[in-house]
Ligand SMILES: [Zn+2]
């Protein structure tokens with residue numbers, strides 16, 4: 725399984741983009757500004773999109789993506805998200821004011837996009853992958869995802885802050901070969917972190933201890949300013965997990981871990 729990081733930053737800056745992961749060329753997880761790095765022929769391979777929540781940094785480029793695909797005569801894209809997320813998209817984006825209603829275009833029978841409601845705990849099949857919808861705890865209704873096939877599995881917290889349920893859900897699923905978790909703030913910023921409902925390093929370390937195993941941990945959603953300070957704290961607070969920073973533009977090849985206690989992380993950037 726290949727996970728290509730189109731964007732994984734908490735904001736935009738030159739060389740950085742917001743959350744969008746392309747899995748095996750066809751499945752997009754979130755549709756932030758990172759989608760803008762794809763060429764049209766790469767966009768045309770996408771058939772399904774999982775959205776974690778309605779915040780702009782995770783959906784901003786869905787309208788542009790659909791606009792390109794409609795011009796290519798692409799079949800209907802299946803978007804999966806919570807009811808609240810889909811309602812936000814319909815009410816505030818595809819409302820014929822901000823953007824045309826691509827759920828009805830080019831025709832009601834064969835629209836550019838179909839909005840599919842999913843629920844926490846549900847398992848859906850997308851291509852050759854099983855996708856489990858994980859509970860997340862953020863400032864708007866949000867989910868994470870466990871995505872796996874016969875080769876490998878990864879999980880993504882989406883935007884999240886301290887909770888038990890995400891970690892309990894992960895413990896009840898097959899172990900992942902890559903765990904992507906968000907961290908937007910420093911420990912000192914725990915006040916704003918509590919308001920924005922994002923992890924800071926100490927809170928993330930506390931929650932990682934709830935896992936019953938040690939997956940390879942990758943950090944996403946770092947801020948575009950003060951980045952080094954956050955990374956320094958992460959490396960200190962999360963030392964037991966040897967965390968790595970997820971890198972925009974990298975492709976990670978995921979494969980099931982060979983049963984060797986000393987084997988290195990299996991997620992390798994190319
Ligand atoms: Zn968010």
Ligand SMILES: [Zn+2]
Nearest residue numbers: 779781782883
């Ligand atoms: Zn975000």
